[in-house]
Amino acid sequence: xxxxxxxxxxxxxxxxxxxxxxxxxxxxxxxxxxxxxxxxxxxxxxxxxxxxxxxxxxxxxxxxxxxxxxxxxxxxxxxxxxxxxxxxxxxxxxxxxxxxxxxxxxxxxxxxxxxxxxxxxxxxxxxxxxxxxxxxxxxxxxxxxxxxxxxxxxxxxxxxxxxxxxxxxxxxxxxxxxxxxxxxxxxxxxxxxxxxxxxxxxxxxxxxxxxxxxxxxxxxxxxxxxxxxxxxxxxxxxxxxxxxxxxxxxxxxxxxxxxxxxxxxxxxxxxxxxxxxxxxxxxxxxxxxxxxxxxxxxxxxxxxxxxxxxxxxxxxxxxxxxxxxxxxxxxxxxxxxxxxxxxxxxxxxxxxxxxxxxxxxxxxxxxxxxxxxxxxxxxxxxxxxxxxxxxxxxxxxxxxxxxxxxxxxxxxxxxxxxxxxxxxxxxxxxxxxxxxxxxxxxxxxxxxxxxxxx
Amino acid sequence: xxxxxxxxxxxxxxxxxxxxxxxxxxxxxxxxxxxxxxxxxxxxxxxxxxxxxxxxxxxxxxxxxxxxxxxxxxxxxxxxxxxxxxxxxxxxxxxxxxxxxxxxxxxxxxxxxxxxxxxxxxxxxxxxxxxxxxxxxxxxxxxxxxxxxxxxxxxxxxxxxxxxxxxxxxxxxxxxxxxxxxxxxxxxxxxxxxxxxxxxxxxxxxxxxxxxxxxxxxxxxxxxxxxxxxxxxxxxxxxxxxxxxxxxxxxxxxxxxxxxxxxxxxxxxxxxxxxxxxxxxxxxxxxxxxxxxxxxxxxxxxxxxxxxxxxxxxxxxxxxxxxxxxxxxxxxxxxxxxxxxxxxxxxxxxxxxxxxxxxxxxxxxxxxxxxxxxxxxxxxxxxxxxxxxxxxxxxxxxxxxxxxxxxxxxxxxxxxxxxxxxxxxxxxxxxxxxxxxxxxxxxxxxxxxxxxxx
Numbered sequence: 001x002x003x004x005x006x007x008x009x010x011x012x013x014x015x016x017x018x019x020x021x022x023x024x025x026x027x028x029x030x031x032x033x034x035x036x037x038x039x040x041x042x043x044x045x046x047x048x049x050x051x052x053x054x055x056x057x058x059x060x061x062x063x064x065x066x067x068x069x070x071x072x073x074x075x076x077x078x079x080x081x082x083x084x085x086x087x088x089x090x091x092x093x094x095x096x097x098x099x100x101x102x103x104x105x106x107x108x109x110x111x112x113x114x115x116x117x118x119x120x121x122x123x124x125x126x127x128x129x130x131x132x133x134x135x136x137x138x139x140x141x142x143x144x145x146x147x148x149x150x151x152x153x154x155x156x157x158x159x160x161x162x163x164x165x166x167x168x169x170x171x172x173x174x175x176x177x178x179x180x181x182x183x184x185x186x187x188x189x190x191x192x193x194x195x196x197x198x199x200x201x202x203x204x205x206x207x208x209x210x211x212x213x214x215x216x217x218x219x220x221x222x223x224x225x226x227x228x229x230x231x232x233x234x235x236x237x238x239x240x241x242x243x244x245x246x247x248x249x250x251x252x253x254x255x256x257x258x259x260x261x262x263x264x265x266x267x268x269x270x271x272x273x274x275x276x277x278x279x280x281x282x283x284x285x286x287x288x289x290x291x292x293x294x295x296x297x298x299x300x301x302x303x304x305x306x307x308x309x310x311x312x313x314x315x316x317x318x319x320x321x322x323x324x325x326x327x328x329x330x331x332x333x334x335x336x337x338x339x340x341x342x343x344x345x346x347x348x349x350x351x352x353x354x355x356x357x358x359x360x361x362x363x364x365x366x367x368x369x370x371x372x373x374x375x376x377x378x379x380x381x382x383x384x385x386x387x388x389x390x391x392x393x394x395x396x397x398x399x400x401x402x403x404x405x406x407x408x409x410x411x412x413x414x415x416x417x418x419x420x421x422x423x424x425x426x427x428x429x430x431x432x433x434x435x436x437x438x439x440x441x442x443x444x445x446x447x448x449x450x451x452x453x454x
Numbered sequence: 455x456x457x458x459x460x461x462x463x464x465x466x467x468x469x470x471x472x473x474x475x476x477x478x479x480x481x482x483x484x485x486x487x488x489x490x491x492x493x494x495x496x497x498x499x500x501x502x503x504x505x506x507x508x509x510x511x512x513x514x515x516x517x518x519x520x521x522x523x524x525x526x527x528x529x530x531x532x533x534x535x536x537x538x539x540x541x542x543x544x545x546x547x548x549x550x551x552x553x554x555x556x557x558x559x560x561x562x563x564x565x566x567x568x569x570x571x572x573x574x575x576x577x578x579x580x581x582x583x584x585x586x587x588x589x590x591x592x593x594x595x596x597x598x599x600x601x602x603x604x605x606x607x608x609x610x611x612x613x614x615x616x617x618x619x620x621x622x623x624x625x626x627x628x629x630x631x632x633x634x635x636x637x638x639x640x641x642x643x644x645x646x647x648x649x650x651x652x653x654x655x656x657x658x659x660x661x662x663x664x665x666x667x668x669x670x671x672x673x674x675x676x677x678x679x680x681x682x683x684x685x686x687x688x689x690x691x692x693x694x695x696x697x698x699x700x701x702x703x704x705x706x707x708x709x710x711x712x713x714x715x716x717x718x719x720x721x722x723x724x725x726x727x728x729x730x731x732x733x734x735x736x737x738x739x740x741x742x743x744x745x746x747x748x749x750x751x752x753x754x755x756x757x758x759x760x761x762x763x764x765x766x767x768x769x770x771x772x773x774x775x776x777x778x779x780x781x782x783x784x785x786x787x788x789x790x791x792x793x794x795x796x797x798x799x800x801x802x803x804x805x806x807x808x809x810x811x812x813x814x815x816x817x818x819x820x821x822x823x824x825x826x827x828x829x830x831x832x833x834x835x836x837x838x839x840x841x842x843x844x845x846x847x848x849x850x851x852x853x854x855x856x857x858x859x860x861x862x863x864x865x866x867x868x869x870x871x872x873x874x875x876x877x878x879x880x881x882x883x884x885x886x887x888x889x890x891x892x893x894x895x896x897x898x899x900x901x902x903x904x905x906x907x908x
Contacts, residue, residue, distance in 0.1 A: 007532055012463070078461055078539070078834070085532070089606070107561060109834030111873070148834050152543070171876035178830045178879060376632045380532070380563030380602050419565070419873035422625035425632060 006088065008101075008250045010081035016245040017068055019238045022276040022348055024064035025283050028355055030234075030347045033319035034309060042319045049220045050227045051235075052128040055121065058235035066238060068120075075119045075152065079108035080242065084250040084411075089378035096398045097407035099256055102414045103247050103274060104381065112384060112416030113270045114145035114230055117239035121228045122149035131224040132156040136186065136211030138266070139165050139338030139386065140172025141416055142230030147179035160186035160194075160214045164205035165338040171420040186211040193217050193315040207331045208266075208342045213315035220317075231267025231339075232312060232321075232346040240273025243413060248277050251411065258289050258411035260397055264389035265293035265302060265360065266340040268349040270415040276348075279357060291358040293349070294393035296340050298333040298436035301326050302353055302360035306447050310344055323350040326438070327446040333436035335365045336424035337385040343446075361393065364435040368392040369428040372418070384416035385424050460542065462555075462704045464535035470699040471522055473692045476730040476802055478518035479737045482809055484688075484801045487773035488763060496773045503674045504681045506582040509575065512689035520692060522574075529573045529606065533562035534696065538704045538865075543832035550852045551861035553710055556868045557701050557728060558835065566838060566870030567724045568599035568684055571693035575682045576603035585678040586610040590640065590665030592720070593619050593792030593840065594626025595870055596684030601633035614640035614648075614668045618659035619792040625874045640665040647671050647769040661785045662720075662796045667769035674771075685721025685793075686766060686775075686800040694727025697867060702731050705865065712743050714851055716866035718843035719747040719756060719814065720793045722800040724869040730802075733811060745812040747803070748847035750794050752787040752890035755780050756807055756814035760901050764798055777804040780892070781900040787890035789819045790878035791839040797900075815847065818889040822846040823882040826872070838870035839878050 023029065032041035044056045051059070058066060068076070087100040105113035125133060133155055137143030143159040150157040159181050166173060166185040173183045186206045187194035193213035197204050204210070212229065219227035229236060244261075251257055261278050263271030271293045281287040295302055301324045310325040312318035325344040326332075332341040345353070352358045365385075372388035374395075375381070383391060390412045401408040418425065427433045438446075477483065486495035498510045505513070512520060522530070541554040559567035579587060587609055591597030597613040604611040613635050620627060620639040627637045640660045641648035647667035651658050658664070666683065673681035683690060698715075705711055715732050717725030725747045735741040749756055755778045764779040766772035779798040780786075786795040799807070806812045819839075826842035828849075829835070837845060844866045855862040872879065881887045 007466075009466070011465075012461075109836075151831055152834075170880070171873070174876050174879050174883065175830075175836060177883065178827055178836060179834075180831060373632055376629075377605055377634060380606075380633075382563075382629060382632060417873075419625070419871075420876070422628050422874070425628050426624070429628065429631065 006086040008084040008253055010246060010249060012077055014249060015076070015081045016242060017073070018065040019068060020241040020245055020277050020280065021061060021064055021066060021238055022279060023062045023234065025280050026351065028351060030351045031322040033321050036316060036320050050216060052124045052130060052226055054124040054128065055235045058238055059233060069123060072120050072123050076242070079115065081246045082107055084247060085379065087379055090375060093374060093378045094398055096402050098398045098401045099409045100394060100398065101258070101411045103243060103411065104414045105243060105270070106381065106384070106414060106417035109148055110141060110145035111419065112141035112145065113240060113243060113273060114142045115149070116242055116273070117230065117236045117269065118142070118145035118149040120239045122146065122153045122155055125226055126153040126155055130155065130226050132158070133226055133228050134158045134215040134219045135228045135230065136160045136208055136215045137230065138162050138208050138341055140169050140176070140420065141339060141384070143176050143181065143183065144172060144179070146228060146230070147176040147181035151180045157181040158218065159183045160188065160211040162186055162206040162208060162211050162338060162341070164334045168336065168423060169420050186214050188214060190214065191217040205331065205334050207314060209314035209328055212313035213317055216313060216317045231269040231342070232344070234348055236269050237272040237346060237348055240269045241276055243273040244275060244277030247274055247411065248281070256409045257287070259408040260290040260292055260410050262292045262294060262390050262393045262397070262410065262412035264340060264386050264415060265295045265345065266342045266386065268346040270413055272346065272349055274413040275358065292393055293358060293360045294389040295360060295362050296335055296337060296389065297362040297364050298335050298438055299326065299341055300362040300438055301343060301345050303362045304438065304443050307350060307354050308450065310450060312344065321347050323347055324353060326443060327450055330446040335436060336421060337365065337389065339386040340389065363389055363392045364437065366433050366435050369425070369433060371395050381414065382418045383414060384418045385421050387415045390414065460540040462538040462707055464700060464703060466531055468703060469530070469535045470696060471527070472519040473522060474695040474699055474731050474734065475515060475518055475520060475692055476733060477516045477688065479734050480805065482805060484805045485776040487775050490770060490774050504670060506578045506584060506680060508578040508582065509689045512692055513687060523577060526574050526577050530696070533569065535700045536561055538701060539833065541833055544829060547828060547832045548852055550856050552852045552855045553863045554848060554852065555712070555865045557697060557865065558868045559697060559724070560835065560838065560868060560871035563602055564595060564599035565873065566595035566599065567694060567697060567727060568596040569603070570696055570727070571684065571690045571723065572596070572599035572603040574693045576600065576607045576609055579680055580607040580609055584609065584680050586612070586676070587680055587682050588612045588669040588673045589682045589684065590614045590662055590669045591684065592616050592662050592795055594623050594630070594874065595793060595838070597630050597635065597637065598626060598633070600682060600684070601630040601635035605634045611635040612672065613637045614642065614665040616640055616660040616662060616665050616792060616795070618788045622790065622877060623874050640668050642668060644668065645671040659785065659788050661768060663768035663782055666767035667771055670767060670771045685723040685796070686798070688802055690723050691726040691800060691802055694723045695730050697727040698729060698731030701728055701865065702735070710863040711741070712865035713862040714744040714746055714864050716746045716748060716844050716847040716851070716864065718794060718840050718869060719749040719799065720796045720840065722803040724867055726800065726803055728867040729812065746847055747812060747814045748843040749814060749816050750789055750791060750843065751816040751818050752789050752892055753780065753795055754816040754892055755797060755799050757816045758892065758897050761804060761808050762904070764904060766798065775801055777801055778807060780897060781904055784900040789890060790875060791819065791843065793840040794843065817843055817846045818891065820887055820889050823879070823887060825849050835868065836872045837868060838872045839875050841869045844868065
């Protein structure tokens with residue numbers, strides 16, 4: 001018989017009332033976003049056509065802690081604080097001497113961590129009189145999270161869903177519809193950005209970059225419509241720090257402290273959410289936790305991309321952002337972890353990677369699914385394909401520690417469940433899940449011709 | 455903006471340590487199961503080929519409270535106590551003056567209440583040296599619950615899945631596979647029972663009754679193999695009373711006490727699980743809570759079936775059980791709430807219905823989906839098709855109370871989430887979800903020729 005499972009819970013009273021802003025403690029502050037026309041730092045007001053003012057303020061602030069509004073806390077309380085589990089059964093199956101903990105963010109209505117920022121973004125938009133939101137979604141976690149949050153606060157939502165995911169995961173579309181959202185496969189004929197892509201490639205699988213262009217194009221046409229992004233940006237990452245803020249308190253209730261904290265990386269929000277509060281402990285309190293982002297080998301911006309200014313979307317609607325990027329026109333391979341198919345990493349995470357304060361590695365999809373299935377068998381929860389990259393990273397760390405004979409304490413973020421991704425598991429069992437690794441030549445091609453200042 | 459949501463949580467320390475056995479407090483004890491050959495009460499030992507002794511004892515005991523073993527409690531603690539939510543947003547959408555509470559049992563690895571008995575049954579089998587379990591599953595909730603529980607305790611599992619659900623819900627099969635279980639669509643060619651059905655009807659959609667026959671047939675062939683049932687039986691219902699035991703404590707933390715407690719009904723386990731602890735309060739402490747079971751109009755055993763002795767399975771392997779039944783050969787219409795497609799109600803619930811201590815009503819599938827979608831929009835959680843019958847029952851009670859001008863406190867059991875049932879929602883949106891109502895003629899035909907003593 002397997003050993004007991006331990007769950008570390010917090011009471012509602014122990015839930016953090018503030019988000020944590022890493023910008024306050026970074027040794028090198030992030031470079032400013034630039035106006036593509038002038039190459040000069042963009043003024044916050046220039047973003048007002050796209051985002052409500054409160055989120056723009058959060059995007060640029062260096063205040064260390066930001067109060068979470070009561071209205072947001074109320075909805076957080078329906079699913080937060082989220083549990084941390086000690087993965088006793090996984091440890092036993094591995095025969096490891098290391099300790100593995102995971103924070104589970106899939107226990108809410110949306111099935112992933114995306115609810116944490118969806119609720120906040122919908123709230124601030126509502127508060128400023130906005131009527132309608134446009135957004136993109138990859139695998140659909142963000143779209144589902146935003147659909148319910150918008151419906152809750154009485155906002156309309158239009159979602160551009162990356163076409164390959166729209167076809168792979170029909171369940172997510174229906175769930176968004178159930179929350180009153182309208183869902184369009186991207187690239188679409190609704191926008192100039194989409195039409196341009198379809199003209200050159202009618203079979204385009206789409207990408208998060210294209211879907212962002214489409215959503216932004218619609219948003220800027222109407223003053224009562226704003227755009228919402230599910231990752232990458234500073235304010236999104238800020239909202240996700242509730243994960244790590246809770247985890248710090250939870251770990252303090254054990255005799256352990258993590259040697260390494262791990263998350264999967266698409267734009268960077270779930271990784272940053274769990275990692276940044278621990279990074280602060282490194283920077284301010286002399287802790288030495290390693291912070292490891294795990295990205296797909298098919299979309300390896302942090303491990304093989306170039307740190308430079310690039311657009312956040314494929315059409316060049318956004319300001320130029322300083323980031324590790326594979327080029328804003330790059331269309332990643334159709335892996336099932338749709339949420340990781342993004343060409344760049346957020347500004348904060350990119351600067352921290354450049355400064356050697358966070359680490360990154362890239363993994364192939366099949367090995368990640370193997371880890372996910374071992375995890376499901378032992379711990380019970382079927383992981384989202386995205387989260388499987390964090391699991392694979394944790395398994396690597398466990399093996400390394402066992403080989404070196406130095407057991408570690410490992411904490412990873414299980415960002416979501418895989419109930420809507422079951423077709424990907426089916427393909428794994430059918431041995432029909434190809435691996436993709438972006439070659440150096442592909443990377444050189446993807447980045448060539450981008451001459452932005454770095 | 456909508457009103458705040460309230461969540462009523464219990465700490466692990468407050469979790470009940472005992473299951474509650476309604477047999478101890480029933481004014482009329484249930485009639486005994488009969489040996490089909492002799493028509494005499496069956497001896498508990500006769501069940502030993504099918505079930506471990508501890509579960510047989512629980513099946514026949516009249517002890518009021520049964521201690522939950524530590525090993526079961528440990529796994530319960532990974533997801534229990536489960537929350538009760540006050541459905542403020544649903545209330546607001548309805549404009550009702552009534553208060554609606556729901557207990558959410560979908561937050562565990564299996565996505566439904568079935569984990570509560572799966573863990574207990576796997577534990578007792580393992581403790582008695584059993585190596586392998588066979589079982590049936592309808593929509594797959596029970597199969598998934600049992601797959602992980604068996605894997606956790608080191609038991610093999612063979613699942614006969616009702617063919618229509620096997621085809622409607624492929625995700626559930628893959629999830630069971632991920633937990634190491636083998637899944638066979640039923641009727642199958644693996645058993646005499648299955649072959650007999652296929653001979654007379656090669657296109658049979660299957661039924662829970664047929665799947666039970668197949669699973670039992672395999673189990674009795676090997677002393678190290680036992681059979682497990684996901685509903686109907688007394689010991690299954692016993693394990694589910696953890697739901698109502700928790701709910702009693704949770705409601706005591708509010709200023710409210712339920713006027714009516716509602717659950718959907720297939721074999722009776724989730725309804726009985728939440729209702730029986732409240733029924734005890736009626737019987738012993740003078741409370742007057744109505745207990746309402748909601749079943750499908752296509753399978754209306756409690757509202758239109760006959761109270762008599764009948765088999766629990768289609769082939770007549772089981773003892774004769776005193777129950778409201780539509781006849782053990784009845785194959786219900788292919789509604790999406792596969793877990794409710796069972797011809798009979800458990801012995802305990804049948805006796806209580808006969809004695810007027812619980813109520814029942816039947817609902818059509820389309821109206822239930824309408825309720826489920828309203829619930830998802832307002833409360834966020836996408837319900838299992840089965841649970842939508844409980845929601846529809848709660849909405850009826852709300853409307854009635856508003857018409858009568860006497861606001862009520864309503865508590866229902868949201869027995870599971872619908873993440874694997876999204877194709878059913880798709881069919882609803884496509885207006886392709888037929889209603890079925892079993893006619894009096896169909897009922898007369900289904901029951902005719904069954905001449906067991908009643």
